[in-house]
């Protein structure tokens with residue numbers, strides 16, 4: 001298979017994702033792609049089934065979703081996909097235009113991408129579900145507190161009176177959207193400011209259409 005679409009004229013965008021109820025990494029890339037306004041095809045692979053690994057391997061060298069195909073060219077990993085889309089669609093302003101706001105948006109996005117292991121493990125995304133909060137644990141409390149601190153700090157210093165972290169929706173919001181879904185499922189105690197940001201993300205039309213599709217999915221994973 002050709003490794004690039006350069007010169008081929010094939011500009012079709014396809015996003016291969018996991019099922020929407022469970023795939024937190026896919027949600028990030030999907031929201032970034034929605035923000036571009038570009039038409040794209042979506043291939044949904046249900047996770048945690050016998051055929052999942054082979055189905056993903058047919059599209060993704062990393063054996064992980066999401067993977068973006070731009071013609072024959074592939075980009076895997078949600079952050080690399082978001083960066084590729086920001087390059088491809090500069091007019092969509094996926095990152096804030098101010099240099100320091102952009103640096104901060106990249107910083108908190110990277111922090112989300114690389115961290116919060118306890119929260120990921122103990123509060124897996126299961127968008128449709130409403131569950132009891134996991135047993136109290138300092139590491140989980142620290143993850144939740146740090147996320148709320150990031151939200152408050154971004155809104156206070158870079159929010160420009162908009163409802164999103166940097167005023168209007170950016171890749172940073174796409175990366176925190178799965179946390180919002182987790183908070184809706186497990187209902188930890190949050191500050192008023194954090195609750196307002198949770199509401200902003202839930203009301204985001206792109207998030208609503210992802211959630212509506214998740215509600216319709218037929219698959220169920222017992223212990224996601």
Ligand SMILES: N[C@@H](CCC(=O)N[C@@H](CS)C(=O)NCC(=O)O)C(=O)O
Nearest residue numbers: 023024025047064065066077078079
């Ligand atoms: N760092 C990667 C992580 C991707 C990842 O772990 N994806 C999970 C689904 S959310 C996956 O593909 N799991 C493979 C499987 O369940 O077989 C990214 O940001 O895209």
